[in-house]
Amino acid sequence: MRLFMYELKKIFNWKIILLVLFVNFIMLTLFISFHIEYFPNGRPAGDFFKIEQQIIPIYGSHLSKEEAADMQNRLKKQYQIGDAFLAKNKEAVALHLNTMKKFENYDEENKQQEYFVDKINFHTKQDFTWRIQAYENLIEIQQSKHIISQEFAMNDNLKKYVQRRFDKQQYYIYSNVVVENFKKYIIGVSSSVFLSVLIVISPIFLRDTKALLLPLQYSSKTGRAIYRRKWFAGGVSALLVSVLLLIFYGGLYLMNHTSSHFALPLYTLAFADFWYNITFLQFILLSGAFTILFALILASLSMIVSSIVRNYTSLIAIQIAIAFLAIFLVAGWGIPHSLSTLFKQSFMPTISLLIILLTSCGAFFLRRREGQRDIE
C-alpha cells in the first residue's frame, strides 16, 4: 500500500498537475465553454427550448389527441397575439401589413415592407414571429410520425427497429436542440478527458527507466511485483483524473438548465434514435461511462507504450497518433453516437470489447516479459 501511494505521488507531481490544468483551461475556453455560454444558440433554437420547458410537464413522453389539439391552440394563440400587435401598430397599418396573413406573405419587392418585417424579426422584442415558427416546426415534427434518419440505408435490423417504434407509438415530440447541444458538449469534454489522461499516464514507466531506477527496484524485496503495482497505480490515477474532470464538466453542464428534459425517453427528442429505450439522463450517464471506459483503455495503451519505448521522443510520436484516433474517432463519433442507430446495434459493444481484449492481451504479455526480462 505504501508503495502504491508513492507511485501515485510520482504520477501526480506538481508539473503534471499544472500541465493538465493548463490543457483543460485551453480546451474549456476554445471548445467547451461555447456550448454553455451560447445555449440555446440563436433563434428559433431559444424559442424551441422555452416552449419545450413549458410543455414537457404537461405532455410528458406521449402525445395524446387532446394534447395535439392543444398544440394547435397554442399556435393559434400566437397568431392572435401577432394579429393584435399588427392591428395596433401604425407602421404596419400604413404598409398594409395589419394581419398575420398579410405579414407572412409580404411583398419581397417592396423595400419598405421588407424593412419592416426585418425590423420586427430582428430588431424588436416581439417574440411572436419566432414562436409561430417554433410551434409550426414542433407540430410538423409531431405530425410526421416517421423516423426520418432511417429513410436511407435500411437493413433488416433497422426495419424491425422502426416497426417496433411504430407499434409502441414512440414518435418524436420535441426538437433536437437539447440533445444536439449535449452531443457537441460531450465531444469537447471527452477530448479534454482523454488528453488529460494521456498526459498524466504516458511517462509512468519511462520516468523510472530514465532515472535508472529499475535495477534498484527489481532487486529489492518486492522485486518485479512492483511492475504490477505501477499498473494498478496508473489505472487508479486514470480513473481519478477522468472522474474528477467529469464531475467538474457535469456540474458545468447543469448551467444549461436542461433538467426539464432529463426524464424524457430519448425517442421523444427529434432525430435521437437509439437502439435501446433510455431516458435523456441515462444517455448522459452512458456517455460519461463510455468516456471513463475509453479513458481507462487509453491509460492501458499509454502504459503499454510507456513500458516499451526507450525515450520521450518515441513516446510522444506514438501518443500523437493515439491522441488523434482517440479524439477524432472515439470522442468525435463513438461517444456521442454510442448506441445510436447510426451504427449497427452490436458495433460499439463489439469494438469496445475487442479493444479491451487486445489491450489486456498486450498488458498480459508485457507483464510476463517484465518478469523475465534482463535489466541492464
Place this chain on the structure above:
Amino acid sequence: MKIILLEMKKLFKSPIIMLLFSAMIGFNVYIILTERGNMAELEMVNEIIDTYGLNYNDDDLQQMEQVIKKDVQALGGKEIASYFNNFTFEQFDALSTEQRKLFEHTRIMYLYYATATEGTKAYAKLHMDSLRIDFFDIHKNASPWVTEKMTKTFKQSEGRFQEILQTNEHKKWFFTETARMHTKLFKNLFMQLGIEGILVVVLLTTFITNYEFEQQTQLVTYATKKGRSLVVSKGIASLLTTLLAILIVFGSTLLIYFTVYDYSHVWQSTISSVFNWDNPFPYITWFPITIKQYLILTLIVLTIALLLVSLLTFSISIFIKNSYIAWILTICLMVGSLTIIPPANIFLWLLYYNNIWLFLNPHILFILTSSFLTTQHHVQWALIISGCLMSIFTVFAIQNFKRKDVM
C-alpha cells in the same frame, strides 16, 4: 559543421520519427484522394485555356456562347439558359450515350461561361465598404486608434479593387468556383500541413536540444573543449532538421496533390480571378499574385513560421530539460496564445502579429478580409515581429545556459 550533421543524425536514427512522418503523409494522401470531386469539371479549364487563352474578354465569351448554342441545338434545345434551367431527368434518360457525353461537356462549358459572364458582372458591383461594416460589426467598441488604422486599411482596399477592375486582373480562367479549389488547397490542406508541421517541429527540436540530458551524457559533452557552445550547434541542427522535415512532409504531400489535380494550365492565373470565389467574398490580393506565386509565397511564409516555432521550442527546451514536459508546454503555450482575446484596442491588434495565426489562415495571406489579418503588410510584419521576439528568447536562453548548472 560535422557536429551539426551528427546532431541531426541522432534524430533520423529513431525509426519512430520516420513512422510518424509516413503516418502523416498517408493521412494527407487519404484526405486528398477522398475529397476528389467531379474531375471532368476541373479538366474543362485546360480545354478552355487552350482555345481562348488565359485571359478572357467579351469576344471570347461571344465565341464561347456560339459554341454552346450549337451544341445545345444539336441536343434539341433552342435557347441556352432556358434549356439548362428547365432540364429534367426524363430528358436526360431520353438521350443516347453519345448525346449524354455531349450534354455533360456542354453543361460544364456552360458552367464556366455562366461564371465568366454573370460572375464578372457581380464582381464589378462589389463594395469594399462591406468589409469595413463587417469588421466594425464584430469589434463594436474598437478604440479610436484601431478604428483609424482599420478605416485607413479598408480605404486602401478600395483603391486596390479599382486597380484590379482597370487592369482586368480578375478576367482570367481558373477552376470553377463550385470545386472550391482555393479552400481545398490553401485552407484545408495547408492548415493540416501546418498543424502537422508544428507537432513534428516541436518534437524534433525538443529531442535534439535535450538529447544529452535524456541520455545523461551532458557531463561529458558540455565538459569538452567546445563546451556549452554546443547548444548553438544544436539550435542550428534543429533549424536544419525543421527544413528537412518540411521538405519531406510538405514536399511529398504537395507532389501527390499536384499529380491528382492538373494545375499546369492555370499556374499563371491570378488569385483575384472571378472564378476564385468560394466564400461569400472573393479572394482579392493586396498586389497582383499568380497562383504559382501564391503557392510559393505560402510555402515560404509557413517555412519561416515553422522555423520560428523551432526557435521558440529551442529556448523553452533549454529551461525545461524534460523533453516530455517541454513538448506539451510549448504546444499549450502556442494554442493558449490564441485564447487571449482582449477588447479591440491596440493590444488586440498587436496580438494578431503572432505567427501561430498564420498557420490557421494560410488561405487569406495577403488577401482582403474583414479581420485584423487584412492590413496591407500584415504577413511580413507578423513574421518580423515574432521573428524578433523569438530571436530575443533564443539569445537570452543561450546566454542563460552558459552559466547554468548542467547536473
